[in-house]
Amino acid sequence: MPGYIPSPREWVRDQVELYERSGGTEGTTLRDTGLPVIIVTHTGNKTGAIRKTPLMRVTDGANYILVGSVGGAPTHPVWVHNLRANPAVEIRDHAAVQAMRVREVDDEAERARLWKLAVAAYPPYAEYQARTTRRIPVFVAAPRG
Numbered sequence: 133m134p135g136y137i138p139s140p141r142e143w144v145r146d147q148v149e150l151y152e153r154s155g156g157t158e159g160t161t162l163r164d165t166g167l168p169v170i171i172v173t174h175t176g177n178k179t180g181a182i183r184k185t186p187l188m189r190v191t192d193g194a195n196y197i198l199v200g201s202v203g204g205a206p207t208h209p210v211w212v213h214n215l216r217a218n219p220a221v222e223i224r225d226h227a228a229v230q231a232m233r234v235r236e237v238d239d240e241a242e243r244a245r246l247w248k249l250a251v252a253a254y255p256p257y258a259e260y261q262a263r264t265t266r267r268i269p270v271f272v273a274a275p276r277g
Contacts, residue, residue, distance in 0.1 A: 136181065136183075136184070139185070144186060147159045147163075147169075151186070156226035168188075169187060169188055169189055170187055170224060171187075171223070172198065173221060174214045175214060177216070177218060185209075185211045188250070188253060194275055195272050196272070197246050197271070198273055200212040200268055200271070201257055201260040201261075203260055203263075204260030204268075206264055206266065208266065208269060212269050215234050216236065219233050219234045220233055221234055223273055232274060233276050235272055235274075236269055236270070247270060
């Protein structure tokens with residue numbers, strides 16, 4: 133079974149490494165924005181390898197909202213396909229690490245409510261959606277149990 137494969141993007145590799153090496157005390161914000169991020173550990177849908185992705189920290193009670201924006205690019209980020217294939221994830225939020233299960237949000241009313249929370253936490257999401265013709269996927273990560 134394949135182990136951990138770091139991101140091909142240097143800044144992602146560096147941020148994940150700093151976040152984990154520090155036990156969640158450093159690397160906890162998105163580059164220069166000061167906005168909080170979490171680390172989502174997921175399984176590659178093609179490789180079966182462990183992947184780690186920093187995403188904006190958007191919460192809804194005990195759940196996390198994961199937004200597949202990739203800056204409004206024309207295609208979904210790879211992690212979206214991974215979550216669709218393998219919904220069991222682990223989320224690191226500072227020092228807390230929790231096993232969670234994701235589901236993609238299809239219900240329009242629920243999606244609209246969660247999208248508002250996401251845009252409030254990270255306003256560029258609205259611009260990213262306007263920039264692309266694809267519908268940006270929204271997932272809910274809930275504690276496993």
